[in-house]
Amino acid sequence: MLAQYANDQERREALCVESLKLFRMSGDTRGMATALNELGRLAAQHGKRAEAHRLLTESLALYQQDDDRQGCAEAMLYLAEVLHALVENSEARALAEESSRLFRLEGDRRGIAKVHALLAFIAAYYQQHHHALTLAEESLARLRELDEQWEVAAQLHAVAELALRQNNIEYAGVRAEESLNIARRIDHREAIARALYLLAQVHQRRGHSEQALALFEQSLALYQELGNREGVALILQAQALIAFYRKEHGMARRLHEQALRILLECEHRPALIESLIGLSRMVAMEGQVIWATHLLGASDALREAIGRKPTTLKHAYQRVMAMSPTPLSEQDFVAAWKEGRAMTPQEAFETQDHWEVPTPRRGELPLPPAVHLTRREIEVLRLMTTGLTNPQIAARLTISSVTVNTHVRSLYNKLGVTSRSAATRYAFEHHLI
Numbered sequence: 001m002l003a004q005y006a007n008d009q010e011r012r013e014a015l016c017v018e019s020l021k022l023f024r025m026s027g028d029t030r031g032m033a034t035a036l037n038e039l040g041r042l043a044a045q046h047g048k049r050a051e052a053h054r055l056l057t058e059s060l061a062l063y064q065q066d067d068d069r070q071g072c073a074e075a076m077l078y079l080a081e082v083l084h085a086l087v088e089n090s091e092a093r094a095l096a097e098e099s100s101r102l103f104r105l106e107g108d109r110r111g112i113a114k115v116h117a118l119l120a121f122i123a124a125y126y127q128q129h130h131h132a133l134t135l136a137e138e139s140l141a142r143l144r145e146l147d148e149q150w151e152v153a154a155q156l157h158a159v160a161e162l163a164l165r166q167n168n169i170e171y172a173g174v175r176a177e178e179s180l181n182i183a184r185r186i187d188h189r190e191a192i193a194r195a196l197y198l199l200a201q202v203h204q205r206r207g208h209s210e211q212a213l214a215l216f217e218q219s220l221a222l223y224q225e226l227g228n229r230e231g232v233a234l235i236l237q238a239q240a241l242i243a244f245y246r247k248e249h250g251m252a253r254r255l256h257e258q259a260l261r262i263l264l265e266c267e268h269r270p271a272l273i274e275s276l277i278g279l280s281r282m283v284a285m286e287g288q289v290i291w292a293t294h295l296l297g298a299s300d301a302l303r304e305a306i307g308r309k310p311t312t313l314k315h316a317y318q319r320v321m322a323m324s325p326t327p328l329s330e331q332d333f334v335a336a337w338k339e340g341r342a343m344t345p346q347e348a349f350e351t352q353d354h355w356e357v358p359t360p361r362r363g364e365l366p367l368p369p370a371v372h373l374t375r376r377e378i379e380v381l382r383l384m385t386t387g388l389t390n391p392q393i394a395a396r397l398t399i400s401s402v403t404v405n406t407h408v409r410s411l412y413n414k415l416g417v418t419s420r421s422a423a424t425r426y427a428f429e430h431h432l433i
Contacts, residue, residue, distance in 0.1 A: 009046075013042050020039065023035055030066050033062035036059035036062070037055075037071070037075055037078065040053075040059060040082075044081065044082050044085070046230075046266075048266075049266075052078075060075040063075055072099075077096065087269050087306035089126070096118050096122065100116075103115060110151065114151070116136070117154075117155055124162055124165060132162050133159070133166065136155065136162050140155045150188055153186070156178050157176065160173075160198055161198060164198070172198070176202055179195045180192065180195035189225070189226060193223050196216075197231070197238075229386060232387030233266065233271060236255045236258050236259035240278055253279065260276065261386060264349065269302060269305075272302065273303055277295075284323035285324065293337055294351045296340060298344065298347070300341060301340075317330060317333050377410060381423060385427055385428075390404045
């Protein structure tokens with residue numbers, strides 16, 4: 001618990017794993033369920049939703065075996081959150097409602113408030129926007145009564161996000177500012193990063209791109225420090241959109257590619273769909289029309305898989321042709337579209353050598369000739385931009401953390417930067433990834 005409050009997620013996970021091992025050895029099923037519950041929440045926070053589903057399902061079964069009503073309610077809530085993230089909302093709603101019933105029997109007002117927060121987002125998925133905001137506000141009121149500052153900050157963020165979805169920009173801004181103030185007061189870096197990201201979106205919707213970019217940069221730096229790769233990917237997507245509207249198309253493409261690499265590992269389907277569409281737009285503009293069609297087809301198949309209406313062939317063809325300077329016959333497009341729809345997102349991404357660096361466009365910076373990075377330094381830099389921490393990079397490259405630290409210091413010196421976010425920005429601007 002202390003590691004969680006200190007935002008030391010790696011230590012938190014290690015302690016949970018050791019705890020589970022000891023509980024299994026002693027045959028303590030309730031202890032096992034609690035440890036599995038925590039590990040499931042951690043996996044969900046790291047974007048590993050399939051693993052989270054497995055851990056939380058096992059936790060729920062153990063709580064049910066012990067007839068632990070409070071434990072069942074909590075496990076059901078966290079499992080429902082994972083199912084909602086996987087866009088399996090019918091099952092998520094049923095679990096959330098059962099969780100609410102059990103929390104009521106236990107008299108747990110905090111639990112009831114958290115369930116209402118989740119049900120608000122499920123209602124929003126079904127286009128029940130007024131009901132969604134009502135549920136979110138009810139949850140916020142309950143948490144204020146309990147004076148749960150971290151939970152209040154999180155729920156203010158949820159209210160702001162739902163308001164932004166309804167295009168209520170001013171109200172969203174007020175709630176996001178309040179969320180940020182509380183998060184800073186209690187020094188919760190994860191909450192600060194989320195609030196900064198949402199405030200950046202508010203400024204982006206207002207047309208204030210410079211303020212939005214500055215806030216995105218602050219949020220990105222925190223997410224990278226925390227090792228929150230999904231947060232990093234979402235910010236890269238937002239930055240790509242700003243770069244696109246500024247006609248910095250090469251930069252937009254690289255940002256979309258990097259976001260997509262992360263999201264392919266994080267199981268965030270809605271964000272993955274957006275990245276596939278965004279990259280499709282960029283490569284179509286470069287004349288890579290077959291690859292663009294594969295990406296768009298794969299995104300459409302994924303949309304249909306999560307219950308969204310598929311795109312018509314005619315609309316898809318018009319969409320690609322409107323972006324591409326390279327003509328493609330309708331017959332060839334249909335063939336490529338069918339191929340893309342049969343591909344996984346990973347397969348669609350790999351139909352082109354995505355490490356190929358596009359020719360720099362006017363206004364984009366080439367790599368200064370005085371900067372000479374080794375092959376290993378480039379590998380470390382690429383992994384840094386995906387939000388991996390130094391220990392995670394060490395594990396990925398099978399080298400020691402000390403060696404990674406040495407490479408990072410060398411990179412900072414060579415690039416003339418002092419932070420991970422600055423190194424990331426440099427990498428994108430100079431085509432290093």
